[in-house]
Amino acid sequence: MKRVIVRTCPKTGRQFHVEQPSRRMGVPPMSTTGVSPVKAEQRWFRDIWTGGPYYLLLPLTGLFALVWFLLRVLPKPSRAAYPCQRMAAPLASAFVVWVLGLMGSAWACRRAQYLRDRSRYVLATLCAVAAVVILWGAISATENNPATAAFAPSEPVNSPMGMAQGIHPGRVVWVHDPDATSWDGSTGHWWDDKNTDAKVVEKMVSSALTGLTGRSSDAQAWDALFRHFNKTRGFGDAGYQKPEKIAIKINMNQDRGRELKPGTAIPSPQVVYSVVRQLIKAAGVPGSAITVYDATRYISDPIYDRIKSDPDPELKAVTFVVAPTSVKDGRIGAAHDTAHPLKTVAGTVYLPTCVTEAKYMINLALMRAHTLCGITLCAKNHFGTTYFEKNGWTPSPLHDSSSRQNPMGSYNCLVDLNGHKQIDGKTLLYMIDGLYAAKNQGAPVLRFASFGNDWFSSILASQDMVAIDSVGLDFLRHEQTVNPNMVDVTGNPDNYLHEAALANQPPSGTKYDPEEDGIPL
Incomplete structure (x- = not known):
């Protein structure tokens, strides 16, 4: 009708x-x-595009970013690493997703109208649902992926916060010697003695220790470190006493027990050997009291053999602890200790017995950025110390609460992890092995543009975790401004530093109490 x-x-x-x-x-x-409802809808859509500059600003920005990215990157793909292209890429991709979502949703709406007009209600309903799902998907895909610029500190330069630690509070020693590293990038492995000079490395480690403590010899430096540790932790004015145990945490994230490629970014065997040898020869620690570990990874032969092949029986007595799934050839599998739980928002962490049974710890980290956290230095080195009851030896439950994308003034699990009595309460020394730095946790070693396109060739040492990681962040941040290969120091990689420095009253308002004993950090 x-x-x-x-x-x-x-x-x-x-x-x-x-x-x-x-x-x-x-x-x-x-x-x-x-005017029909469909025509009215189309007119409303046109009004958005013709209603003035406020409606056009976002789509035009996205379109410009897309065109700019394609014009620059297609002729030379390596330009994708340039800072301007890292800014344009997320805007361009968000624009493409938005356009596709809008077009798909509009088509589904029209199809639903068409089917409804013909009394095909089931299909019309499905199309209407599809329109909503497509639009929601486009919004969800873009709303949590903002363009992130290179990291810029939220505080002015030379604005210390918190309470500095150490014999000389807050001191960070940087030792740089380009003679330590001579790898040409292709001949052999970078850790071969012909490419990394062990004698120069020995001198660098010695300079780091004496410079940090202000002492004139290695033996005096170690004695000063042990005495300061014992005084500040209520053990009295005492140096090292046999057979007190010491654990050395190294970062073996790239070592999965397979053959290592020439550029694999592992700790320098020369640095690890030098630290262990110093403990034995200068500090008087028995080799049997020393454990080198990474509870989530393997420790391959370049490091293991470097120490075990030494004819000195004390060096042969050093213990190596690895992930239980990687036990072989003299390495021991990590065992977790349930007597000292570490509480985080991600769940309870259990620590390896080689840590809980030790009195002292050395945190020997690496110099590199990180695709999730922005940086991975001393604080994050202990991701290789974590055991979860349901997940095993992995830090994966901690990833969300350590992300560089989290806002400043938010909870960070690195504060709980590094503030626990079994970790912070035992750490004698923080060191960063930067002989050969890397782009990130999964990349090979990298020459630093800020060092004349040479290797980083550096060792850092401190008794203050916040201080040494802050210096490491400064190096990595500056390198990213001049090196297009460095792209990961973005977002808020320093959030954990602010939270840790002010742990008793952190910006987030979090009550950091990793032991859950009612005594916050």
């Missing part, structure tokens, strides 16, 4: 007839303006 409506043209005054289906056929009557 149809109805006939007489309309009058507002310009000519002529009358014309319009036939319209009735509601009983499932189609709504024409609006009083003579």
Whole structure:
């Protein structure tokens, strides 16, 4: 059944007839303006694009970013690493997703209208649902992926916060010697003695220790470190006493027990050997009291053999602890200790017995950025110390609460992890092995543009975790401004440093109490 409506043209005054289906056929009557609902929707859509610059700003920005990215990157793909392209890429990708989502949703809406007009209600409903899902998917895909610029500190330079630690509070020693590293990038492995000078490394480690403590010899430096540790932790004015145990945490994240490629970024065997040898020869620690470990990874032969092949029986007595799934050839599998739980928002962490049974610890980290946290230095080195009851030896439950994308002034699990009595309460020394730094946790070693396109060739040492990681962040941040290969120091990689420095009253307001003993950090 149809109805006939007489309309009058507002310009000519002529009358014309319009036939319209009735509601009983499932189609709504024409609006009083003579424009169908579909036409009205299309006009509303056009108004968005013609309503002024406020509507055009975002889509035009996305379009410009897309065009700019394609014009620059297609002729030379390596330009994708440039800072301007890292800014443009997320805007361009978000624009593409937005356009595709809008087009898909609009098509589904029109299809739903078309099917409804023909009383095909089930299909019309499905199309309407599809329109909502497509639009929601486009919004979800873009809302949590903002363009991130290179990291810029939130505080002015030379603005210390918190309470500095150490014999000389807050001191960080940087030892740089390009003679230590001579690898050409292709001949052999970088850790071969012909590419990394062990004698120069020995001198660098010695300089780091004496410079940090202000002492004139290695033996005096170690004695000063042990005495300061014992005094500040209530053990009295005492140096090292046999057979007190010491654990050395190294970062073996790239070592999965397979053959190492020449550029694999592992700790320098020369640095690890030098530290262990110093403990034995200068500090008087028995080899049997020393454990080198990474509880989540393997420790391959370049490091293991470097120490075990030494004819000195004390060096042969050093213990190596690795992930239980990687036990072989003299390495021991990590065992977790349930007597000293470490509480985080991600769940309870258990520590390896080689840590809980030790009195002292050395945190020997690496110099590199990180795709999740922005940086991986001393604090994050202890991701290789974590055991979860349901997950085993992995730090994966901690990833969300350590992300560089989290806002400043938010909880960070690195504070709980490094503030626990079994870790912070035992750490004698923090060191960063930077002989051969890397782009990130999964990349090979990298030459630093800020060092004349040479290797980083450096060792850092401190008794203050916040201080040494802050210096490491400064190096990595600066390198990213001059090296297009460095792209990961973005977001808020320093959030954990602010939280840790002010742990008793952190910006987040979190009560950091990793032991859950009612005594916050």
